[in-house]
Amino acid sequence: MTLSIGIVGTGMMGRFHVERLASSVPNARVVAVSDVNVEGAKQVGERVGARAYSDGHELIGDDQVQAVLIASPGFTHEEFTLASLAADKPVLCEKPLAPTIDACLRVLEAEAAKPRRLVQVGFMRRYDSDFRALKATVDAGRVGRPLLLHCRHRNATVPPGFTTDMMITDSVVHDIDVTRWLLGQEIVAATVLKARPSSLAPEGLEDPQMVLLETAEGVLVDVESFVTCQYGYDIRYELVGESGTVALGEPPGVQVRAEGGYHGPIPADFRERFAAAYQSELEEWVSGVLDGRVVGPSAWDGYATQAVAEAGVESQTKGGRVTVELAERPSLYA
Numbered sequence: 001m002t003l004s005i006g007i008v009g010t011g012m013m014g015r016f017h018v019e020r021l022a023s024s025v026p027n028a029r030v031v032a033v034s035d036v037n038v039e040g041a042k043q044v045g046e047r048v049g050a051r052a053y054s055d056g057h058e059l060i061g062d063d064q065v066q067a068v069l070i071a072s073p074g075f076t077h078e079e080f081t082l083a084s085l086a087a088d089k090p091v092l093c094e095k096p097l098a099p100t101i102d103a104c105l106r107v108l109e110a111e112a113a114k115p116r117r118l119v120q121v122g123f124m125r126r127y128d129s130d131f132r133a134l135k136a137t138v139d140a141g142r143v144g145r146p147l148l149l150h151c152r153h154r155n156a157t158v159p160p161g162f163t164t165d166m167m168i169t170d171s172v173v174h175d176i177d178v179t180r181w182l183l184g185q186e187i188v189a190a191t192v193l194k195a196r197p198s199s200l201a202p203e204g205l206e207d208p209q210m211v212l213l214e215t216a217e218g219v220l221v222d223v224e225s226f227v228t229c230q231y232g233y234d235i236r237y238e239l240v241g242e243s244g245t246v247a248l249g250e251p252p253g254v255q256v257r258a259e260g261g262y263h264g265p266i267p268a269d270f271r272e273r274f275a276a277a278y279q280s281e282l283e284e285w286v287s288g289v290l291d292g293r294v295v296g297p298s299a300w301d302g303y304a305t306q307a308v309a310e311a312g313v314e315s316q317t318k319g320g321r322v323t324v325e326l327a328e329r330p331s332l333y334a
């Protein structure tokens with residue numbers, strides 16, 4: 001069986017997914033692509049034999065499209081996810097699920113009225129083998145009850161137009177999702193502190209920052225967000241438990257010890273660091289959908305993450321600790 005997929009958005013992430021789905025994901029076929037820049041969509045479509053639309057709604061309405069992948073800008077995610085739900089088509093939506101808490105709740109409400117889940121959010125770190133090993137170690141109780149989690153999230157640079165709030169809504173959202181998934185607890189408060197800005201950050205970008213998250217059971221999580229660190233894409237995690245610690249290893253590749261020093265590779269960006277995770281995310285999504293199941297990060301995960309991110313942005317702007325109040329969790333996400 002083959003899954004015929006339509007991809008909304010042929011910008012950087014859309015093209016990344018189209019190429020992977022068309023070339024290396026078993027049982028997947030890209031049959032349609034769409035973008036407001038229809039010429040760009042046509043070029044991408046031609047390479048993989050897919051039809052091109054200028055409007056994502058037409059793509060979702062295409063009878064040949066059995067499942068939808070949304071990689072258009074975040075402010076369009078709500079409308080395309082709701083349209084996919086209305087058409088009863090499984091949808092993998094890049095983060096954010098939607099750009100506001102209210103918009104996320106509208107998606108939750110629409111999906112919760114369905115008999116089964118259709119929406120998955122693109123939190124790809126959950127598919128990374130090292131993150132999975134970290135979670136398996138914690139779940140097996142090898143380091144005891146979790147107390148603290150240290151996270152570092154560094155990007156070499158950011159694209160033009162990247163603003164201070166995006167350090168939370170675009171970057172730290174991944175750490176928020178990993179925290180909830182790794183610990184199996186919701187986050188109840190966020191506090192953000194700004195370091196003195198790096199002179200290498202673009203004018204106005206208050207980089208770096210420290211984000212302190214508190215979970216429902218009292219685990220403290222510190223996230224360093226440094227989006228212009230210059231030297232590469234560097235993600236580090238260490239969980240401190242009552243009887244031990246577990247940390248992500250160094251990036252794969254060879255380490256050279258020579259001339260009085262040692263050197264190893266650092267990925268250039270998140271697509272390189274998480275290439276294998278994106279591959280597994282797509283493979284598992286496609287095989288799950290073909291089996292009639294959507295089991296990856298849910299619309300609830302997208303909503304809860306957005307709620308914490310908004311608390312973080314409020315702390316960024318007004319200062320102090322901001323608590324997170326979540327809506328009641330629909331039974332679909334039990």
Ligand code: ISE
Nearest residue numbers: 153155170171172174227270
């Ligand atoms: C980017 O949008 C991502 O999603 C990456 O995974 C993240 O690490 C990066 O900080 C974001 O800007």
